[in-house]
Amino acid sequence: MAKEEPSADGKKSLLLRIDSALHDALRAWADAELRSVNGQIEYILREAVRKHLGKE
Structure with a gap:
């Protein structure tokens, strides 16, 4: 698997498949x-x- 590099703004891409109604x-x-x-x-x-890590 190729190593994914962050873009210039520090973000990474993620392919997400979701239901059309959602x-x-x-x-x-x-x-x-x-x-x-x-x-x-x-x-x-x-x-x-944030909530999971308790930083409410």
Whole structure:
């Protein structure tokens, strides 16, 4: 497997396959919060990790 290098902004890519209904719900949520779907997913994951690590 090839080693993945972060982009210039320090981010890595991730292929994510999700149900179309879930994507539609994420799109609506992202639109309501003025984010892209990618930005919304990143926000949700960041908050979940923060809570998991006890940094509430």
